[in-house]
Amino acid sequence: MLGQQNFSSFVMGDWLVSTQPNRVVCSAITGQTLGSVGGALDVAGMRAYAKTYGGPGLRALNFHDRARMLKSLALYLKQHRKALYTMSFETGATLADSKIDIDGGISTLLVYASKGRREMPEGIILPDGDLEVLSRDNSFLGQHVYTPLQGVAVQINAFNFPVWGMLEKLAASLLAGVPSLIKPATSSGYLAQAVVRLMLDSGLLPRGAIQLIMGSTGDLLEILDCQDLVSFTGSASTALALRSTPNILKNGVRFTAEQDSLNGSILGPDVNPDSVEFDLFVTEVHREMTTKAGQKCTAIRRIMVPEEHLQAVQAALRERLAATKIGHPALTNTQMGALVSLDQRADVWEQAGVISAECDLVFGSEEDCVVEGADPELGAFLAPMLFCCPDPDAAVVVHQVEAFGPVATLMPYRDIDHAVALLNRGGGSLVASVFTHDPNVARQVVLGAAAFHGRLYFNDRVAAAESTGHGSPLPHMVHGGPGRAGGSEELGGLRGVKHYMQRTAIQGSPDMLTSITGAWVKGSTEIVAQAHPFTLGFDRLQIGETIHTAGREVLIEDIEHFAEFTGDHFYAHMDAEAAKANPFFPDRVAHGYLLLSFAAGLFVEPNPGPVLANTGLNALSFQKPVVAGDTISVQLTVKCKTRRTDEYGEVRWYVALRNQDWEQVAEYELLTMNSYGETKGA
Ligand code: NAP
Numbered sequence: 001m002l003g004q005q006n007f008s009s010f011v012m013g014d015w016l017v018s019t020q021p022n023r024v025v026c027s028a029i030t031g032q033t034l035g036s037v038g039g040a041l042d043v044a045g046m047r048a049y050a051k052t053y054g055g056p057g058l059r060a061l062n063f064h065d066r067a068r069m070l071k072s073l074a075l076y077l078k079q080h081r082k083a084l085y086t087m088s089f090e091t092g093a094t095l096a097d098s099k100i101d102i103d104g105g106i107s108t109l110l111v112y113a114s115k116g117r118r119e120m121p122e123g124i125i126l127p128d129g130d131l132e133v134l135s136r137d138n139s140f141l142g143q144h145v146y147t148p149l150q151g152v153a154v155q156i157n158a159f160n161f162p163v164w165g166m167l168e169k170l171a172a173s174l175l176a177g178v179p180s181l182i183k184p185a186t187s188s189g190y191l192a193q194a195v196v197r198l199m200l201d202s203g204l205l206p207r208g209a210i211q212l213i214m215g216s217t218g219d220l221l222e223i224l225d226c227q228d229l230v231s232f233t234g235s236a237s238t239a240l241a242l243r244s245t246p247n248i249l250k251n252g253v254r255f256t257a258e259q260d261s262l263n264g265s266i267l268g269p270d271v272n273p274d275s276v277e278f279d280l281f282v283t284e285v286h287r288e289m290t291t292k293a294g295q296k297c298t299a300i301r302r303i304m305v306p307e308e309h310l311q312a313v314q315a316a317l318r319e320r321l322a323a324t325k326i327g328h329p330a331l332t333n334t335q336m337g338a339l340v341s342l343d344q345r346a347d348v349w350e351q352a353g354v355i356s357a358e359c360d361l362v363f364g365s366e367e368d369c370v371v372e373g374a375d376p377e378l379g380a381f382l383a384p385m386l387f388c389c390p391d392p393d394a395a396v397v398v399h400q401v402e403a404f405g406p407v408a409t410l411m412p413y414r415d416i417d418h419a420v421a422l423l424n425r426g427g428g429s430l431v432a433s434v435f436t437h438d439p440n441v442a443r444q445v446v447l448g449a450a451a452f453h454g455r456l457y458f459n460d461r462v463a464a465a466e467s468t469g470h471g472s473p474l475p476h477m478v479h480g481g482p483g484r485a486g487g488s489e490e491l492g493g494l495r496g497v498k499h500y501m502q503r504t505a506i507q508g509s510p511d512m513l514t515s516i517t518g519a520w521v522k523g524s525t526e527i528v529a530q531a532h533p534f535t536l537g538f539d540r541l542q543i544g545e546t547i548h549t550a551g552r553e554v555l556i557e558d559i560e561h562f563a564e565f566t567g568d569h570f571y572a573h574m575d576a577e578a579a580k581a582n583p584f585f586p587d588r589v590a591h592g593y594l595l596l597s598f599a600a601g602l603f604v605e606p607n608p609g610p611v612l613a614n615t616g617l618n619a620l621s622f623q624k625p626v627v628a629g630d631t632i633s634v635q636l637t638v639k640c641k642t643r644r645t646d647e648y649g650e651v652r653w654y655v656a657l658r659n660q661d662w663e664q665v666a667e668y669e670l671l672t673m674n675s676y677g678e679t680k681g682a
Pocket of ligand 1 (some may be wrong): 156185216239296485
């Protein structure tokens with residue numbers, strides 16, 4: 001239990017207790033006052049502080065430094081999560097709910113930490129897509145790049161996942177290099193505040209990287225400019241009000257919104273009550289209705305069932321709902337805790353009342369709200385409410401109203417096209433799921449519904465054991481959806497990070513692009529290697545350092561030997577007449593893999609040294625046939641370097657093979673792991 005307090009904000013490097021709090025925060029379980037928030041903050045000062053210290057501090061780190069920081073933060077929070085679980089009970093969340101919120105937030109940090117190291121360069125500029133050749137002689141090229149916005153990220157979060165909702169935004173903004181002003185929802189903000197306190201105590205973040213607003217954002221949205229952005233999660237109505245702020249519109253301030261969503265789930269037309277998928281479906285719908293007491297943006301609100309199975313699904317769901325243990329979230333047998341506040345319960349009742357105008361309540365009367373270990377009147381407890389909509393085509397509000405609690409509505413459909421049409425009447429959602437074992441059904445749903453939904457989740461007997469669930473956004477996959485869901489993509493790997501960055505088309509000479517991106521671009525100045533680059537430790541290798549090897553003549557005996565040795569007797573290498581009949585070949589040609597092998601033989605320095613392993617090869621293309629009598633030579637250039645561990649890093653090499661006429665016959669990117677010292681493992 002928290003003591004009564006004014007929940008302080010973290011402002012310009014200090015914790016600041018408001019002297020004029022104006023909003024009370026209560027326990028979801030007892031209704032007792034936990035504390036209060038509010039009062040005016042110097043939001044202009046906070047923004048300036050973030051821009052003066054936070055932005056430069058973060059931008060001084062490269063992507064890998066920031067990724068390592070995320071990982072350390074995650075591990076630090078992990079050590080303290082038990083205290084957070086205890087605090088989280090006050091929000092009405094069970095331990096299982098808190099694990100989704102707290103552990104889910106921590107694992108989002110870890111996924112972004114890993115993606116940052118694997119998918120981003122060890123630099124401060126993120127290339128986007130391939131090089132574009134804009135000239136005939138390669139002297140003028142184009143490359144899109146991302147750089148971090150130079151303002152602040154105003155992160156406004158919903159009450160339902162105070163930790164995950166904050167950390168999923170922070171994972172992306174910190175990795176991008178943008179400081180944040182975090183504004184948690186008032187009713188559960190004390191849990192977010194505890195996490196912010198931990199993050200600051202960890203000492204892992206640069207000064208000014210995060211600040212916390214407990215209460216109102218004041219006129220913050222009125223002073224943002226094109227280098228700032230607002231990343232909002234909450235209801236569609238608040239999103240509309242905030243994104244309509246004249247200054248946001250006037251200055252083109254980026255505004256990403258994750259809003260409410262009338263997510264649907266379809267029981268496939270191929271499924272009958274004896275199928276495995278039937279049980280999977282009922283289990284999932286029940287889980288979505290009761291987890292976090294239904295206060296999940298991804299929860300299933302509309303349940304679409306073949307009309308012949310409506311009664312069977314209804315009976316199965318009623319049975320599960322009746323057996324659901326509602327109670328104090330700290331009790332181990334409690335399956336569903338409380339809503340976040342009495343106000344929220346009143347809101348859910350009101351919205352359920354609207355839905356009841358066109359749907360029948362088939363479970364969830366007041367008598368069904370049997371609460372263990374807490375007072376059902378003082379705490380925000382509510383029985384799950386299942387409605388049935390007899391005519392979903394004629395119904396209107398059931399496709400429009402979100403009761404943000406344990407409320408969902410069954411609706412019958414005739415065929416899969418009808419189910420898809422009903423699904424899409426939500427006007428854009430975060431996620432829709434389909435329980436089917438028929439791949440054709442899955443394809444039909446994608447064709448008919450993908451444009452309306454941010455994520456489509458298919459589950460069946462094959463995927464069930466490893467499947468992550470309808471309602472679980474994954475950091476790797478898009479979280480966000482069109483239309484009513486807000487039109488954003490908050491997660492989805494690096495897509496989420498790019499929200500906080502500006503994409504710019506860079507045009508210039510190869511040397512300009514090499515300098516800007518830190519990766520050697522074909523056509524740039526070559527640095528003549530003074531020693532074989534395979535003898536130089538990782539740190540001594542220079543970007544652009546190049547060797548050109550001696551030539552090697554390819555003999556007909558080599559081609560025949562290679563064919564015998566490998567078993568590759570393809571006619572283009574072995575049969576002159578057949579090769580000549582082929583539009584690509586003038587005669588018998590050398591195997592491409594023979595050329596690769598010869599190339600390695602030409603550029604490799606054989607003695608033990610810093611090159612530990614050849615780990616791969618990218619973007620190989622054979623560009624001109626090589627016939628017996630041709631002489632090939634190789635260009636090997638250091639393209640870019642990335643530290644991987646304390647002992648070794650990855651080197652990417654540009655490799656080009658040319659013939660005696662200096663015509664390029666093949667090119668690729670070679671990957672090696674190199675130790676930092678001059679000798680192996682040093
Ligand atoms: P809400 O009432 O819209 O509030 C969302 C946030 O906006 C809160 O932090 C709130 O702060 C803040 N806010 C409200 N008015 C503001 C103003 N004038 N200026 C600045 N900030 C303002 O939503 P909620 O009740 O917290 O959350 C429930 C809703 O969020 C549901 O509709 C749910 O579907 C949606 N949601 C969506 C996602 C998603 O990823 N798409 C995730 C979670 C929840 P106060 O609390 O201080 O008022």
